[in-house]
Amino acid sequence: MIDAEWWDYDDADELAEAVAGDAGFIIEQALEARGRAIIGLPGGETPKAALTLLAARKIEWADVTIVPTDDRLVPPTDPRSNVGMLAKLFLPKKARVVPLCAGETDPVLAGRAADERLADLEWPLDLAWLGVGADGHVASIFPGPDYDAAINGPKARRAIGVRPDPMPENMPVARVTLTKAALVSARTVTLVLTGKDKRKLVEKALKDGASSTLPIGRLLADLEMDIDIHWCE
């Protein structure tokens, strides 16, 4: 079992500063070691402030490839689009932003196309920065017909289409997600969350390990290196 180190902050600003600093350091280490960096960045609300601070850092962004950890099957101009949010922040910095969805409407086809697109990238990720949903989903690994393939699929599979069942009420759309294998193979995995409820959920997931019924629990159980968990109330 890996070690999870909790980093607690007094407020969201302090959390954002710390996470942006950590991510920036990991990217700079990768650039120094290999002359390039490939990072998986999350969607949702929690990471927005930290991502904005990260984009403002003085980094050789032209040598950085950014992949959303997951995305909703919506056009990049849609406010729900994760790649749309990341492109706004990082394309002006000359980073390469690789979409998981390219206009497909069928999640199974979108997942296959994303997997082919990612096959050309030099894996593993240097950083997989993750959030967690109030229901315990991570990236867009949700209960439903694609859950087993996302959690237990072949290690070579990097992305897969997801038809959540039940559909999340706040965001009832199909998705494409990086698989658990693609996420846990990252050189560094970091988890960023806020609020007491999510903290309790992650602490239980860590305790339950591989027997966790939650996607986040199954992912944490398969990590092969320690993880930093950044949290504020």
Ligand SMILES: O=C(O)[C@H](O)[C@@H](O)[C@H](O)[C@H](O)COP(=O)(O)O
């Ligand atoms: O596409 C997404 O929704 C995210 O990648 C997702 O996995 C996110 O991390 C959680 O849903 C938490 O979202 P919040 O940070 O907004 O609570």
